[in-house]
Amino acid sequence: MSEANEFSGKTVDEAIDKGLATLGLARDAVAIEIVREGSRGLLGLGGEDALVRLSRLVPPASEAEPAPTVDARAVAREVLETLLRGMGIPARVDIAPPPPSESRAAFVLDIIGDDLGVLIGRRGETLRDLEYLARLLVAQKTGKTIHFNVDVEGYRTRRERVLRELAKRMAARVQVNGQPITLEAMPPHERRIVHLTLHDHPHVRTNSIGEGDHRRVMILRK
Numbered sequence: 001m002s003e004a005n006e007f008s009g010k011t012v013d014e015a016i017d018k019g020l021a022t023l024g025l026a027r028d029a030v031a032i033e034i035v036r037e038g039s040r041g042l043l044g045l046g047g048e049d050a051l052v053r054l055s056r057l058v059p060p061a062s063e064a065e066p067a068p069t070v071d072a073r074a075v076a077r078e079v080l081e082t083l084l085r086g087m088g089i090p091a092r093v094d095i096a097p098p099p100p101s102e103s104r105a106a107f108v109l110d111i112i113g114d115d116l117g118v119l120i121g122r123r124g125e126t127l128r129d130l131e132y133l134a135r136l137l138v139a140q141k142t143g144k145t146i147h148f149n150v151d152v153e154g155y156r157t158r159r160e161r162v163l164r165e166l167a168k169r170m171a172a173r174v175q176v177n178g179q180p181i182t183l184e185a186m187p188p189h190e191r192r193i194v195h196l197t198l199h200d201h202p203h204v205r206t207n208s209i210g211e212g213d214h215r216r217v218m219i220l221r222k
Helices: 011-021 070-086 122-143 155-177 188-200
Strands: 004-009 031-038 037-042 045-048 050-056 091-096 108-113 149-152 204-209 215-222
Touching: 004 011, 004 045, 004 149, 011 031, 011 050, 070 091, 070 108, 070 122, 122 149, 122 155, 149 155, 155 204, 155 215, 188 204, 188 215
Parallel strands: 108 149
Antiparallel strands: 004 050, 031 050, 037 045, 091 108, 204 215
């Protein structure tokens, strides 16, 4: 079972649906833990969103998900191009191979154009929202969950390289002085990159601490 990721919504079902779309997984491919049921509050005031924690169930190697077909990739590209046209953003969409942190079943829709920073947003939040919407629409069109990522001119690939280098540098520091290091708050997919980078490190281990948007990776000596 992989690292747990948390998602919120007005109801438990909405939070679960949001998590499944974000992770690109079917409901039977995750373990679901309800952290908070959520409440409407008094007269609609002071309520709390529901919060769930989803963990990917890792299947045996013989049951690994097959790579997406060419048709699935074409549908995904068409959906994303339609979204971009609706946003008034002139750009093309290329299909690229997945980064090292993704499974062999994944592919990347890379948006190419001019002045596309608006699609990335703060800490990649706008890009994640666009990816969530694209996955949701593709699932509706194909009737199945297809795992893919959306990128903007290789931004996520470059970010992954930076995170891997950061993880290795901090691991070396922890190995030398023995003091734990806690990294800045990161979204789930970025924490996953750090965990994977150091998973087989002989001298350090990683742990996630905190809740929601404040969740961080801690690197400790074994």
